[in-house]
Amino acid sequence: MTRPGRPAGPTTDTETVVLTAALDLLLSEGAAALTAQRLHQVTGVSRSTVYRHWPTPAAVLAALIDVAPTPPAPPSGDLARDLHAAVDQLCDRLRDRPVGAFLQALIVAAAADPSTAQLRHRYVGDLLTPFHTVLRTAGVPATDREDAVAAIVSPLLLDALLLDRPAARTRAHRIVDTVARRLDPASEAEPA
Amino acid sequence: MTRPGRPAGPTTDTETVVLTAALDLLLSEGAAALTAQRLHQVTGVSRSTVYRHWPTPAAVLAALIDVAPTPPAPPSGDLARDLHAAVDQLCDRLRDRPVGAFLQALIVAAAADPSTAQLRHRYVGDLLTPFHTVLRTAGVPATDREDAVAAIVSPLLLDALLLDRPAARTRAHRIVDTVARRLDPASEAEPA
Amino acid sequence: MTRPGRPAGPTTDTETVVLTAALDLLLSEGAAALTAQRLHQVTGVSRSTVYRHWPTPAAVLAALIDVAPTPPAPPSGDLARDLHAAVDQLCDRLRDRPVGAFLQALIVAAAADPSTAQLRHRYVGDLLTPFHTVLRTAGVPATDREDAVAAIVSPLLLDALLLDRPAARTRAHRIVDTVARRLDPASEAEPA
Amino acid sequence: MTRPGRPAGPTTDTETVVLTAALDLLLSEGAAALTAQRLHQVTGVSRSTVYRHWPTPAAVLAALIDVAPTPPAPPSGDLARDLHAAVDQLCDRLRDRPVGAFLQALIVAAAADPSTAQLRHRYVGDLLTPFHTVLRTAGVPATDREDAVAAIVSPLLLDALLLDRPAARTRAHRIVDTVARRLDPASEAEPA
DNA sequence: ATTTAACCGAGACGGTACGTCCCGTCTTTAC
DNA sequence: GTAAAGACGGGACGTACCGTCTCGGTTAAAT
Numbered sequence: 001m002t003r004p005g006r007p008a009g010p011t012t013d014t015e016t017v018v019l020t021a022a023l024d025l026l027l028s029e030g031a032a033a034l035t036a037q038r039l040h041q042v043t044g045v046s047r048s049t050v051y052r053h054w055p056t057p058a059a060v061l062a063a064l065i066d067v068a069p070t071p072p073a074p075p076s077g078d079l080a081r082d083l084h085a086a087v088d089q090l091c092d093r094l095r096d097r098p099v100g101a102f103l104q105a106l107i108v109a110a111a112a113d114p115s116t117a118q119l120r121h122r123y124v125g126d127l128l129t130p131f132h133t134v135l136r137t138a139g140v141p142a143t144d145r146e147d148a149v150a151a152i153v154s155p156l157l158l159d160a161l162l163l164d165r166p167a168a169r170t171r172a173h174r175i176v177d178t179v180a181r182r183l184d185p186a187s188e189a190e191p192a
Numbered sequence: 193m194t195r196p197g198r199p200a201g202p203t204t205d206t207e208t209v210v211l212t213a214a215l216d217l218l219l220s221e222g223a224a225a226l227t228a229q230r231l232h233q234v235t236g237v238s239r240s241t242v243y244r245h246w247p248t249p250a251a252v253l254a255a256l257i258d259v260a261p262t263p264p265a266p267p268s269g270d271l272a273r274d275l276h277a278a279v280d281q282l283c284d285r286l287r288d289r290p291v292g293a294f295l296q297a298l299i300v301a302a303a304a305d306p307s308t309a310q311l312r313h314r315y316v317g318d319l320l321t322p323f324h325t326v327l328r329t330a331g332v333p334a335t336d337r338e339d340a341v342a343a344i345v346s347p348l349l350l351d352a353l354l355l356d357r358p359a360a361r362t363r364a365h366r367i368v369d370t371v372a373r374r375l376d377p378a379s380e381a382e383p384a
Numbered sequence: 385m386t387r388p389g390r391p392a393g394p395t396t397d398t399e400t401v402v403l404t405a406a407l408d409l410l411l412s413e414g415a416a417a418l419t420a421q422r423l424h425q426v427t428g429v430s431r432s433t434v435y436r437h438w439p440t441p442a443a444v445l446a447a448l449i450d451v452a453p454t455p456p457a458p459p460s461g462d463l464a465r466d467l468h469a470a471v472d473q474l475c476d477r478l479r480d481r482p483v484g485a486f487l488q489a490l491i492v493a494a495a496a497d498p499s500t501a502q503l504r505h506r507y508v509g510d511l512l513t514p515f516h517t518v519l520r521t522a523g524v525p526a527t528d529r530e531d532a533v534a535a536i537v538s539p540l541l542l543d544a545l546l547l548d549r550p551a552a553r554t555r556a557h558r559i560v561d562t563v564a565r566r567l568d569p570a571s572e573a574e575p576a
Numbered sequence: 577m578t579r580p581g582r583p584a585g586p587t588t589d590t591e592t593v594v595l596t597a598a599l600d601l602l603l604s605e606g607a608a609a610l611t612a613q614r615l616h617q618v619t620g621v622s623r624s625t626v627y628r629h630w631p632t633p634a635a636v637l638a639a640l641i642d643v644a645p646t647p648p649a650p651p652s653g654d655l656a657r658d659l660h661a662a663v664d665q666l667c668d669r670l671r672d673r674p675v676g677a678f679l680q681a682l683i684v685a686a687a688a689d690p691s692t693a694q695l696r697h698r699y700v701g702d703l704l705t706p707f708h709t710v711l712r713t714a715g716v717p718a719t720d721r722e723d724a725v726a727a728i729v730s731p732l733l734l735d736a737l738l739l740d741r742p743a744a745r746t747r748a749h750r751i752v753d754t755v756a757r758r759l760d761p762a763s764e765a766e767p768a
Numbered sequence: 769a770t771t772t773a774a775c776c777g778a779g780a781c782g783g784t785a786c787g788t789c790c791c792g793t794c795t796t797t798a799c
Numbered sequence: 800g801t802a803a804a805g806a807c808g809g810g811a812c813g814t815a816c817c818g819t820c821t822c823g824g825t826t827a828a829a830t
Contacts, residue, residue, distance in 0.1 A: 014801090014802080030303045031303055032303045032304060035790080036790095036792085037789090037790060037791075045802085046804070046805095047803090047804090047805090048793095048794095048802075048803070049801080049802055049803075051792070052802085055792090103354065104299055104303070106354075107296055107299045107300065107353065107354070108299065108300050108303045110222075110296075111222045111223050111296070111300045112224055120354060121354075121355060121356075124354050124355060143366075146363060147363055147366055147367055147370075150346075150347035150350075150363060150367070151343040151346075151347065151367055154343075154346035154347040154349070154350045155342035155343065155346040157346070157350055157354070158342075158346045158349055161299065161354075162298075162299070162312060162313075162316050162349070162353075163313060163316060164309055164313075168342075171338060171339055174335075175339055175342070175343055178339075178374065182374075206781080227812085228812080229810095229811060229812075237781090237782090238782040238783065239782090239783090239813095240781075240782065240783075240784095240814095240815095241780075241781055241782070243814085244780080244781085247813085248813095398775085398776080414687045415687055416687045416688060419816080419817085420817080420818085421815090421816060421817075429776085429777090430776065430778070430779095431777090431817095432776075432777065432778080432779090432819095432820095433775080433776055433777075436775085436776085439818090487738065488683055488686075488687070490738075491683045491737065491738070492683065492684050492687045494606075494680075495606045495608040495684045496608055498606075501740055504738060505738075505739060505740075508738050508739060527750075530747060531750055531751055531754075534730075534734075534744075534747060534751070535727040535730075535731065535751055538727075538730035538733070538734045539727065539730040541730070541734055541738070542726075542734060545683065545738075546682075546683070546696060546697075546700050546733070547697060547700060548693055548697075552726075555722060555726065558723055559723055559726070559727055562754075566754065590806080590807080611786085612786085612787085613785060613786075621807085621808090622807065622808040622809065623787095623808090623809090623810095624789095624807075624808070625806075625807055625808075627787070627788085628806080628807085631787085632787095
């Protein structure tokens, strides 16, 4: 990583600075704040520079999402325990990480730039992946898998997206119990 | 004590003209198009007049929602049949009526005007009401009711909101079957 | 064809109410405040009514000027005394009455409505009339009369119009002395 | 400690273009035309840019006045001749240059922005300066000086301001004769 | 007493200007 | 080659007036 030319200067990594501030902005002011103008005001980085790196607010959003990728899924155990673990992890991310803000931002961005839809689909897919993995590993057939994932995850996302309330973790665990009991009657798991 | 002069009230049917166009705009261009400017361009109604009637885009949205109220709930039968009916009705509304667009618009509007959240909560509540009614009539306890409604409705809303695909009607019916079988083992209803 | 209607004129004293308020407005806020809107706010008289009576702000101004006509000139005496009296009267009007405000208003109004110029010329003429009368009575020839009136009156108007300071009464009297001494060397009048 | 980047300063001659057009506008349409909107229509320069340079019409007016400064006073000779020269110069400026329009504009501007008064006082002062200089050089005491300047200049300004007629040059010269004869009886100058 | 028209109030409507803000592009300069 | 500074055109925004219009209520005069 040799930088040509410019010998002096602290060479602050502009992208890091801006993206960090962008994340703060997204969480504090919402998706509409991811503007070149706004980022300039917050970071001091010149407006021209911001435009050069990310020509559109959607690009900033995409960069943000790429920067904070989904952490690897839990190893594995039996069906019920793994589902509970995945629920806990998703609830944690909905609480601590900007997953909710990301989802809202992805909808808001699509209002101005329809091409964002693809990014949104990918992001939702990433959120669902752990659950699909667990169920597929347990040998659940595709249709049942779809239904189960939908019944478990959708309510959590809806809480964050439409009702502005923390993810109903215990309700999600109850639904997991129901699902697990139906798909794998042998295991009579207890809620976490 | 009647004061002289002409009583209040808009003489013309400006509101009708604008709201009709607003609905078209919302469906064709999304929530960001519900601007006074845009409505003026589309309807020919003066920008001042649009502002006079609805000072903010959120007001237009609210008026639109009030104009298209939830149709009355179905009469009643047994649990499974009523749930299936409610699912069908919701899927129809998601397909024919701008429920999906409304939901997206309500999120977009909240980005600029946080006071829209209340409107959004009310709207989602109205969507859930039929299901709650059916389950309460059948004597299902509150907690189970919450879980059931969440498991049934959330996936449908999420399809419209995040994945831009038509409501997965058959999956919803399968989930209704599961739920109904668990809550009311007597009925062994088949999917419609 | 005798109609049994009500063929009378304006019954109420709306005009009085509005014009009184208009005068106050002119003095307190300047010529730009003589708006139908503003008069409505101040008087409570409906905007429509104001428009009905005076279609344009210039009309209000004209009505105001007609309402406050120049009081009759002083009877007469010798040249110097009469000139001093006229100066005093003009200074009083510049101080107490809205002559200064009228002049400014007449210039401001002309910016929006060039037809006001005629009104302005008439008004200035009325202000000069007493001086011309006095000098003509004293037998001063036309050219000298013009010069004398200009030298005496113009500085007073300029103070009010351009320099926003009270009329320099004593200076005016000094100029009158100079003029009178030159035009009528017999009279060695003392300043008032 | 030179910071990187391009230093300030408008690259193009936008200001020249706009101010030239502004002068034309002032003379052809009056003070009320010195609007950002109007300047944009006339010059093609964007409205934003006009606002960026002169946030208020009064600023445009001030810039115009600064652009056309008073030319240097005449060298000097005896009292009467210098006064006649100053009168001629002022009459020329009232005829050729927009002094009359400036004065009207300064009054109109004050109607919307009282802070313009200061600018107006300064401008009138500049107009009077040559006369004061001449008289002071000739040793005329302060009070007489004030009277003389007022008697000579005020009629000229009033013609331009209130009566919309060309400056009465010959009358001004007659008044100068009278004044000079009184202040400096040695010189029995004839009108130029 | 009834008619009749002048007067007035309330306000909807289209239109225009205002001043502010943001956006995206560009050029020029400095490192 | 990258960053900073900022001028510029363009456009939307929300507000404020303006002038016109219609509608409805009141009232004073003339029959």
